[in-house]
Amino acid sequence: MRFSPLTQITPANVGDLDSCAPAVMARMMVAVDLRAGKILWQSSVGTVEDRAPLGVALSFGTPLVNGVAITAGGLVFTGAMDAYLRAYDAKSGGELWQGRLPVPGVANPMTYLWKGEQYVAISAGGHSESGTTIGDSVVAFRLARPGEAPSLWSRTIDRPGGRFLGKVIALMLLMMLAASVFWRWRRHSRQGRTGLSGIPR
Structure with missing residues (x-):
């Protein structure tokens, strides 16, 4: 298979292609302006949360x-190995x-309308x-309605690093x-060794 370097993409050889085409490369999602022949943006996708000790979400x-x-x-949806x-x-x-998905969604997401609302779905296998x-699993999410805020759960626990934060909070509460x-036990045992008059037995 032969690939063309980005320098060979010019307005003359692109024709009527879309002006922005996200491409998936290694750990980065890259958007390329095909007409101008330049990279518009790059974003790393995914964390090591599901493989790191204690679930630390390093990006x-x-x-x-x-x-x-x-x-x-103007939304781009993708799954990853997390x-x-x-x-x-x-x-x-x-x-x-x-x-959050039950397991990694290493598949192409899709979007659809149902009863007037837009959903995005992905096969999580x-x-x-x-x-x-x-x-x-096949998991579907409804896109937010105008003015609808995400739930507290999705803003805190159900996001990268949230499970680690939840474990830390649970450990602190347990401690x-x-x-x-x-x-209380120590106070009770001291009272047991002391008589009613307060004089040690």
């Missing part, structure tokens, strides 16, 4: 072997949203060759509970 990007879905409203479906701004490449968890139980 190194993950290998991309799937395509993208682009909406008329278990998230993501939406990007087609003009800037900025990540706008992530939706994992990738056996790369050692991810394997599954057999506080253990300290409280220990303090």
